[in-house]
Amino acid sequence: MTQIKGWHVLMWFCMAFAVIIGVNLTLAYQAVRTFPGLEVRNSYIASQSFDTNRTAQTALGWDVSATLTDHTLSLIVLEDGTPVAPVVEQATFGRATNVQFDETPEFTFDGQALRAQVIAGEGNWNLRLKLRAADGTLFQQRVIVEVAP
Structure with a gap:
């Protein structure tokens, strides 16, 4: 031993x-x-207008949701229960934790929702949006996408 x-x-x-x-x-x-990166470059500067932007955005009264069925991404924007078609200034569809699969969908309004074809599968997907209302108000939100079975 x-x-x-x-x-x-x-x-x-x-x-x-x-x-x-x-x-x-x-x-x-x-x-x-x-790591996908920062939400804003300078959080102090972004915080200076946060309350004003949030108040204006809330005043729109929009209910925003997104669903993914097969390879069709549907962005539903409701104002008092009626579908609206705001101007999509920026939209990024991708995973919550990785920018490798990020896409920039090209939406078209069909009277009920803004729809776009995307390459996606199961899992956690986000849609980071910048929409412009008819009155010029900027609407910014990260929407968790519901994946239909």
């Missing part, structure tokens, strides 16, 4: 810490690599 000596213990100690450090570095790299 082999006797355990001091250098054996040191070797196992160093190997254990090398594995721990290696795993931590790998996870940190993956977290930074897949």
Whole structure:
């Protein structure tokens, strides 16, 4: 039987810490690599007009929802229960945690909803929107997309 000596213990100690450090570095790299980025560049400046923008946006009275059926993304904007077609200034459809699959859908209004063809599957999808109302009010929201079975 082999006797355990001091250098054996040191070797196992160093190997254990090398594995721990290696795993931590790998996870940190993956977290930074897949992070989609910031919502705003300067949160202080964005906060200066937040309440005013929120009040104007709430005054529109819009109920906004999005559904995904097969490869059709439907954006439903209701004002007092009636579908409306605001101007889509910016729309980004993608995963909540990864920008790799982000798309910019081209919406068309069919009288009931704004619809666009997208490449998507099951999972958690978001639609980040900037819509402009007829009165010029900017509506910004991140909508969680419901995926139809």
